[in-house]
Amino acid sequence: MSNDIKSYLAAVAKVTDAALNLLLPPETAYPPSIHTLMRYSVFAGGKRIRPALVMASFEACGGLFGDRNAVLASTAIEMLHTFSLIHDDLPCMDDDDFRRGKPTAHKAFGEAHAVLGGDALCIFAFECLAKTGRADIIEEIASALGTNE
Numbered sequence: 001m002s003n004d005i006k007s008y009l010a011a012v013a014k015v016t017d018a019a020l021n022l023l024l025p026p027e028t029a030y031p032p033s034i035h036t037l038m039r040y041s042v043f044a045g046g047k048r049i050r051p052a053l054v055m056a057s058f059e060a061c062g063g064l065f066g067d068r069n070a071v072l073a074s075t076a077i078e079m080l081h082t083f084s085l086i087h088d089d090l091p092c093m094d095d096d097d098f099r100r101g102k103p104t105a106h107k108a109f110g111e112a113h114a115v116l117g118g119d120a121l122c123i124f125a126f127e128c129l130a131k132t133g134r135a136d137i138i139e140e141i142a143s144a145l146g147t148n149e
Contacts, residue, residue, distance in 0.1 A: 012055050012074070013048040015066055019075045023128060037109045037117035038124070041082050045100040050077045069132040079125035080145065086118035 020042055027036040051074035058070040089096040089104040091111060096104050106114035122145075129138045143149065 008056075009047060009049070009052050011065070012052040015055075015071060016048045016051040016074055016078060017043070019071045020078065023072075023075055024124070033109065033113055034117050034120050037105055037113055038121050040102075040108060041086055041105050041117065042079065042121070044102050048078065050081050051075065069134065072128045072132050073137065076125040076128040076141070079121045079128070080141070083118045083121040083125070086114055086121070090114060 024039055024042065025035045027039055029035050054074040054077050055065060055070055058067065058073075059065055063070055085099060086105045088094055089099055090106055097107055098104060102108070104114070105117055109117065126138060126142070129141065
């Protein structure tokens with residue numbers, strides 16, 4: 001991988017992590033067990049490839065790196081990805097014990113909390129997308145997550 005790509009991925013990861021930290025509810029906010037799980041899962045590691053693809057696509061269409069709406073969309077996509085991983089790891093699915101070298105959400109917090117935390121991330125992602133004011137994007141992503149895709 002070239003240094004340009006590595007630098008770009010690092011820049012997107014930095015912006016994404018900062019935005020996720022600001023956007024996600026703090027662990028102390030009610031209900032703390034769900035918010036702790038959300039943060040545990042979102043900040044478990046990963047290269048932030050999906051946010052990089054969102055940002056690069058935005059830039060390819062003439063947008064500027066770090067644009068508020070692009071960052072909101074990038075973080076929403078990362079939350080949706082994390083939601084899908086939490087649910088994929090559940091006992092009724094793959095029943096995985098570890099993800100990215102850490103106990104999966106259902107192992108660390110219990111199955112019921114993992115379901116609720118994953119659901120909360122999905123719903124919160126759409127709240128972030130709504131802040132862009134782009135109903136067309138919300139509709140497209142919702143369709144892609146549903147049975148249409």
